[in-house]
Amino acid sequence: MRIAWGITGCGDRLIEVVDIMIELKNKYNLDIDVYISKNGEFVLRWYKLFDKIKENFENVKVEKGSNSPFLPGKLQTGKYDLFIVAPATANTTAKIAHGIADTLITNSVAQGMKARVPTYIYPPDNKEGTVETLLPNGKTLKLYIRKLDVENVKKLEEMEGIEVIYSPEEIRDVIEEYVNKKD
Known part of the structure; x- marks a missing residue:
């Protein structure tokens, strides 16, 4: 199974997502190409995860423009x-x-949807209210999720070809479902 994995500049739950990516790649011997937005690279470096991504995935590309690399x-x-x-x-x-x-990620979602590539998006800002997230230094940060952000997630839910994921743990379920289909 070949997977394109896009990472944007979101730090919320980033550590968990990276750990799950590596776990699933190793558990199922997945072929995962990682595509990182410009701000994604900045945030991965801030969290000291960029090198971890490079060490664990053979094909890691950083956005140069909305169509480059050619995802x-x-x-x-x-x-x-x-x-x-x-x-x-x-x-x-x-x-x-x-x-x-x-952007590379938004353009890739649009083009992938046109080709009917199953697309899963995990937006951490998916529930109104207060959430806590870990900063690179291990401290906790309280974030206040806006109603507007939650409304945009609801719009994603209604889009044909996109499935919304509500937690990093749900990524495991998605991958396991696809792995089992292939068997």
């Missing part, structure tokens, strides 16, 4: 069985929900 074309031509965007910032979520495709 949208690879999605359209069937190179990948699945596209996962985790974690997705509130900004990325809003852009996708409103049809804006001006």
Whole structure:
């Protein structure tokens, strides 16, 4: 199974997502290509996870533009069985929900949907209220999730070809479902 995995500049639950990526890759011997937004690279480095990604995945690409590296074309031509965007910032979520495709990840989602590539998006800002997340230094940060961000997640839910994931743990279920289909 070939998976394209997009990482945006969201730090919330990033540590868990990276650990799950590595765990699933090793458990199922998955072929995962990692595509990182410009801000995703910044946040991965801030969390000291960029090198961990590079060490655990053979094909790691950082955004140069909305079509570079050429992930949208690879999605359209069937190179990948699945596209996962985790974690997705509130900004990325809003852009996708409103049809804006001006970054590597948002353009890739739009083009992948046109080719009917199953797309799963994990936006941590998916429930109104207060959440706690870990900072790179191990301290806890309280975040207040806005109603607007939750409304954008609801718009994603209504889009054909996109499935919303509500926790990093749900990523395991998605992958296991696809692995079992292939067997």
